Amino acid sequence: MSYLARFARFWWEFVVGDDWVAAALVVAAIGATAGVAASGIAAWWAMPLAVVVVLAVSLRRAIRA
């Protein structure tokens, strides 16, 4: 494995870890929050709500694994 690939893999495992679905959901949640904020509606509630979903999905996946 090249140095660059090992470097990228290290950071992937460091930040994303063993559940890429959770990371993808966080990105989607940020996009949704930005969308709500851009429409002029208060958006502070969106991320806490998203965290409930992300944590539930991630824990469910961990237990099944």
Next chain:
Amino acid sequence: MTAGVFLVLSAFLASAVEGVEALTIVLASGVARGWRSSLAGVGAALLALAVIVASLGPALTVIPIDALRLVVGGILLTFGLQWLRKAILRASGFKALHDEDAIFATELAGAERAPHEERAGLDWYGFTLSFKGVLLEGLEVAFIVITFGSTQGSIPLAAAGASAAIVLVVAVGFAVRAPLARVPENILKFTVGVMLTTFGIFWSTEGAGGNWPGSDASLFGVLAFVVLLSFACVGVLRRRRRTMLVAAGAGA
């Protein structure tokens, strides 16, 4: 003020956890391979970490604050949810608790078995074991110090919290010369997971264009929310585990 207290506390707790883990590796290396090579490895790793913080820290401060909060908030949330998920799984019995004594025994056995190879007057295995241990655990600390500090506009404050924890762990480790197995590491990890997730929620929302009612003071509300959510998850998973164990017992 509120964010400053959270900042120092988060950097302190995260650094204490990582410091305890690094100390276990360095102790195993020192006992099995000699202190000179192990401490040289620690020094080299600390130097590398100082260079990383000193070079990346100022670079991040030139990024516009909203863009920085969006990216850092997103990364912290992903990173924090990893810690929180593992902590919840440990607290509910789905994952083994972190045991510094067991880790020390494993590291010690590995270090005793490794062949002796001398480079630059140092035992190479002892040097690299300490270097990698301190560098890898320290990178998480450096990551938290840089991201928290730059987003909150105070890297020195975050660094002070982290340094205080490292000094405390090293002093206690030097005094007892044994793995700090009595440190409630699993509770600390749970706390750090909660704080990383709290900051992640707060900053990613602000970075995405949202405004918190009450500004920084709402951090307390987000913290309370994450704590309640975490305990609820632990409660649900504990019940589920009991049900699974009963079902497994009935099937046996």
